Amino acid sequence: MATATSNIRSPSIILFGKGTVSYQRTAAPFQIPQFPLNRPRFSALFASLHDGNNNDDGGNKVTKAVGLEELFEDSPYDVVSKDSPFHPRPLSSTQLPNSVSAGSRLRVAYQGVRGAYSEAAAEKAYPNCEAVPCDQFDAAFEAVEKWIVDRAVLPIENSLGGSIHRNYDLLLRHSLHIVGEVKLAVRHCLLANHGVRVEDLQRVLSHPQALAQCENTLTKLGLSREATDDTALAAKYVAFNKLKDTGAVASSSAAKIYGLNILAEDVQDDCDNVTRFLMLAREPIIPGVEKPFKTSIVFSLEEGPGVLFKALAVFALRQINLTKIESRPLRNQPLRASDDSNNGSNIHGRRESTECPKTSKGVCHFLASSRELSSGYYHVVNNLWIMNFPNILLTILHRRWSYCVERKVLSVDSQANQKAHCTALWRDADKYGFGSMTPCN
Ligand SMILES: O=C(O)C(=O)C[C@]1(C(=O)O)C=C[C@@H](O)C=C1
Structure with a gap:
């Protein structure tokens, strides 16, 4: 009874082609004006994909899905140009034109x-x-940056599966700002083609997070697991390939859209399965002094005893409530096998700025600075609920630490209090070590 999760060649690769090649292939459908006239700005991208049916409740989706299967058979890479006329085809980062949003x-x-x-x-x-x-998270970031779209909404953490690290890392590499968040209750269904029973299933496809969220159920059913780029893609793949031994873990709306049967509802291990998504925009929210904001900060620290403890003390001493901290490897300062030999002493080596564009908002420049000793990690203090978080402090943080990205209204206090609070906090920051960081501009 196999229960291990394996990463197969993702169906998204099968469906959407191979990078730049699929981009070339998309050129043809641009000429087919099936795109609704009231969305001219997307005609180049989705000419063959929309029929204005996006809100279809799925009543006739079975026929559509089955009919489309033939399209996959002759040349999988042509699916880009022949993809469902009823659904928009995902953007990929190689397919983003430099058009301006309007x-x-x-x-x-x-x-x-x-x-x-x-x-x-x-x-x-x-x-x-x-x-x-969009086919990948990167493409969603780029779509906003290139004005193809106005916002992106991307998952950052799930109550059962934990953090979505990829998006933490992408936040650093891109220059978008967090302007809000939304929490979604995720209720997974086990889906299969009509006529397929639970006992017929050998394996199940889904997004790794979704598979992780259904770990117990899938183990009980003795199903092997294979990863796809997203849950709905798993459903689409199972439907279009008329698989009889394979199910998908996805939403009930994916079942409707792709004409699948719901074998079981609420297959997640905990009924409180919530995913937090970030709302990202090109421009930050400008914080006013009349309201406090929810803030995230990214920083790296020099190697040394208790440096993270000291950094966090800055917040603790100011009664600032931190709700999450995430530490991620610094890509330009990776751990090396040779570090084993120096008995846990400092990691030496010069960081090179290969990953981070120089123009990004401070943090990448900052992290790429040439300090020789580093813990090899950057830290994201996330969900930092700061009462009376003042503008001036935000400015300082932005200049010296990296960026403050997430802001949300909490309550109100006087400007004088805020300023005092800020000055003290910044003094502590200097005292406890943040002040020794290299300024990013
Ligand atoms: O696959 C999807 O449907 C997604 O939207 C992605 C995603 C994730 O990345 O965590 C979002 C919510 C669920 O937690 C499972 C998967």
Whole structure:
């Protein structure tokens, strides 16, 4: 009874081609004007993909899905140009033109195909938005940066599966700002083609996070697991390939969209399965002094005893409530096998700025600075609920530590209090070590 999770060649690769090649292939459909006329700015990207049916409740989806299967058979890479005329095809980072966003309806990028939880999150975050699918997280970041869309909504953590590290890392490499968050209750279903029973299933496909969230159930069922780029893509793959021994873990809306049967509902291990999504924009929210904001800060520290403890003391001493901290490897200062031999002493070596664009908002420049000793990690103090978090401090943090990205309204206090609070906090920051960091500008 196999229960291990394996990463197979992702169906998304099968469906959407191979990088730049699929980009070339997309050129043809641009000429087919099936795209709704009221969305001209996307005609180049989605000419063959929309029929204005995005809100279809799925009543006739079985026929559509089955009919499309033939399209996959002759040449998988042509699927880009022949993909469902009913669904937008995901953007990939190689397919983003430099067009400028215009128009009134907010366009919001999400990772996945139609029916992904991220699509639901995008619609929850921005009701009445035009949700734009992207094949990878990077593509969603780039779509905002290149003005293809106005916002991105991307998962950052799940109550059962934990952090989505990829997006932490991408936040550093891109220059977008967190302007809000949305939490989505994720209720997974076990889906299969019509006529397939639970006992017929040998394996199940889904996003790794979704598989992790259903670990106990899938183990009980004795199903092997294979990873896909998103849950809805798993459903699409199972449907289009008419698989009889393979199910998908995905949403009930994915079941409708791709014409699958729901074998079991609520297969996640805990009924409180919530994913937190970040709302990302090109411009930050400018914090006012009249309201406190929820803030995230990224910083790295020099190697030394208790440096992280001291850094966090800065917040503790100011009664600032931290709700999450995430430490991630610094890509340009990776751990090396040879570090084993120096008995846990400092990691030596010069960091090179290869990953981070110089123009990004401070933090990458900062992290790429040439300090010789480093812990090899950067730290994200996340969900930092700061009462009376003042503008001036935000400015200082932005200049010296990195960036403050997440801001949300909490309550109100006087400006004088805020200024005092800020000055003291910054003094502590200097005292406890942040002050020794290399300024980023
Ligand atoms: O695969 C999807 O449907 C997604 O939207 C992605 C994602 C994730 O990355 O965590 C979002 C919510 C669920 O936690 C499972 C998967």
